Amino acid sequence: MFAVIGHPIKHSLSPELHKIAFKMMNLDYCYTKVDVPPEKLDTFMKSANIIFKGLNVTIPHKEKILRYCNRVDPLAEEVKATNTLKFGDIVECYNTDVKGVRLSIEDVTDPKGKRVAIIGAGGAARAAVVAFYRDAEVAIFNRTYEKGKRIGEEFGIKAYPLSEYEKLKDYDIIINATPVGMDGKSVPFPPEVLRKGQVVMDMVYRPLYTPLLLTAMRKGATVVNGLKMLVIQGLESEKIWIGKAPTWRHVYSKLLASLSPIITS
């Protein structure tokens, strides 16, 4: 049995994606979602290894749950957050968001040597920094400049306040790693700066096409939605838990077909 934990967790699509993947592999595994408020995390973790073989972890536990890990994989260590726990003799922690964002972008362009702008400075933004800073020119744009600046210093990359969004026109790849757009109305920065030739990714996947992506499309940019990342990071978790997973494209198209009336509205 597997689960995703978070608070709130009602809107998570992880159970749907793992059910599709397990069925494709003819595996009779269960995957559920559990609402764990921050004050209940300690109690939950005391018995989690008895009930579950593995967990996905989402907001607000990705950083705090590291304290229950006996072994932290190097990517999770670098991001300082984990989204995948594997229970055995010890608790192993991984971060599959890094591969999720990297492969989502690689599906449409080779990021090597490109200028990559990451909007936000939370756990998802840190995963994106770790995914690209070694072989691309990465910059952070964040509403609270100090927070972005700290990440900039840590990884040796540029950081700007989001108010300097006009600089975004000089970037090849722009990734929204804030929750802005989930309401189907708001944008993290004025999207007029977007242009043809850019790749614009939104980590938000509900709605599937956020106002940012819709404007990017109108401007002629290539867009990448957050559902792709959700699927890729989820299947990377399965590889850690059970050593295999179906190809992400198959799971992505099945999930899209089953959910499109819900997530496109």
Ligand SMILES: NC(=O)c1ccc[n+]([C@@H]2O[C@H](COP(=O)([O-])OP(=O)(O)OC[C@H]3O[C@@H](n4cnc5c(N)ncnc54)[C@H](OP(=O)(O)O)[C@@H]3O)[C@@H](O)[C@H]2O)c1
């Ligand atoms: N598709 C996927 O698989 C996937 C995976 C991971 C995360 N995500 C999504 O990515 C988003 C970010 O996750 P997270 O864990 O990094 O969250 P987080 O730790 O709460 O960070 C949120 C960031 O967004 C910024 N922000 C929030 N509201 C803003 C606004 N109105 N205007 C400008 N900036 C704003 C915050 O800026 P300040 O520093 O100024 O507060 C902060 O840097 C969430 O929507 C999450 O669901 C998707």
